[in-house]
Amino acid sequence: MSNENPNAIAFSRMNAVRPVWTGMRRLSSLPGLSGRIILHAGPKFRDFSSIPVPVRNSLISIILREKWAENVESAEMLVQDGSISVEPAQEYNVYVPLAGAAGPSTMLIEVRDEAGDGAAYSPLNEGMELCTRLGILHPDLPAHLEWLDGVLAPWIDGLLTERPLPLGPVLREAIAQQDDCHSCTVAGSRLLAAALLDRDGGRSNTSAIEAFLDGAPAFALNVWMAMCGLVARAAAGVPGSTLVVNAGGNGVQFGFRLAGDASRWHVNPAPRIHGTVEPRFAGAEGLPALGDSAIVDVMGLGGQLLDQAVPVREALAAHLPAGITERPRKFLSGTLDLFGRLAATDCSAVLGSSIGPVILLGMIDRLGERGRVGGGCVVTTGPDWAPGYAR
Structure with a gap:
């Protein structure tokens, strides 16, 4: 064995x-x-x-x-x-x-x-x-x-x-x-x-x-x-693995599943988006984390790519945590040949350090009237990835 x-x-x-x-x-x-x-x-x-x-x-x-x-x-x-x-x-x-x-x-x-x-x-x-x-x-x-x-x-x-x-x-x-x-x-x-x-x-x-x-x-x-969903789900079914294979928000809750128990969702309150509402939408309020595109960031792209995507990093500078270019090393698992970059979020590493992926998201008007009212990021921490309600 x-x-x-x-x-x-x-x-x-x-x-x-x-x-x-x-x-x-x-x-x-x-x-x-x-x-x-x-x-x-x-x-x-x-x-x-x-x-x-x-x-x-x-x-x-x-x-x-x-x-x-x-x-x-x-x-x-x-x-x-x-x-x-x-x-x-x-x-x-x-x-x-x-x-x-x-x-x-x-x-x-x-x-x-x-x-x-x-x-x-x-x-x-x-x-x-x-x-x-x-x-x-x-x-x-x-x-x-x-x-x-x-x-x-x-x-x-x-x-x-x-x-x-x-x-x-x-x-x-x-x-x-x-x-x-x-x-x-x-x-x-x-x-x-x-x-x-x-x-x-x-x-x-x-x-x-x-x-x-x-x-x-x-x-x-x-x-x-x-x-990214295809790559992530390839790990599903490895007993004991704490790599994240699903992740997404519905505007109310944020959910994720792990490779070691890929049928079980862990669900926590959706984290808020740190960002800027465009001036033409002044007064609008965006929903918390929303969308399955979180899988892109969890796999190592998006908010984990900001050492390379310099214009994005500069545009979001006011909302990013300190050490954004070094942060991914805290929880990503290894270099993926497909990306040529570090990839794959390890939930246990996030819980150990309380430092999680930065997820880049659009801000969708809570009232459903004005669409995308701005953009920003979710800065996840340990509590966002702690085991929550499971079904």
Whole structure:
């Protein structure tokens, strides 16, 4: 019997993953997701009353997109009376940003391990205006979601199904261009768009697609979310391992799971975001930690990449803890070949030092009226990663 440390075994499994973007897959095709179900970020909500308004708005938008209701009022009633099942996306290896939501018709980015088994998913980034992740009700949003699922997703799928796109080289180039791969994904988005358009080679009429991609500087984020989720979950099932394999917030609670007991969620109050509200949104209040994109930071990108992503570090300087560039060494497990960087949060190390990952997040208006009102970071400490309510 091997005496190797459980975390070393878990990390080696992560390090063996070679993620490739294999295409697009409809959410309803995943096991357990064929009925009237909508996925959201973070841990499960206790009941309807606990769902923040921005997330409710996104659930309603998905219901209208699915044509399960004809208007906002009847859509909200379907959620309130339990006619629609509302579930955490990460239970199904799906990763949803901020206040976003995904329904059966939603086309998902599919990232698989070229070197082994496993897949993880995320909805396409919706752009910068009509977005479920912003938590705003907009009459044009359902039609935009249909365009993403009916036009953009099939175009992408046709380019990748026969020849999947390796993500490691794109990721490392994006890092070299000072993306943090969470709050700043401009280089990665440009690189992924260029790779897709190059494969198309001018065979399709892509004017609308190109216009969308040109205006979607966060396009890469959802790809990185699925990629990081895939790598993290490779460690699941190693007895005794304290590496984090799931993490996310729902605006009320923050939840995480560990490799050694990957079916068990630990849930604590969502930590607040340290950030700046934009002047045009003066007086707005943002929700606490929200979104499955926390998996990017927990894996070692985002807030753990600020020694490299200098512009992001400078922009957030007023809100970052001291020693931000050295902080990741306190809790990350080792150098991951995919990143060429330290990666993988060890919960036991966080608890031992009370120093945890810095998570970069947008601030979503608590009232669900103004969308993203600013940006900042969550500075996690030991209590955020202490074992909490488990189910």
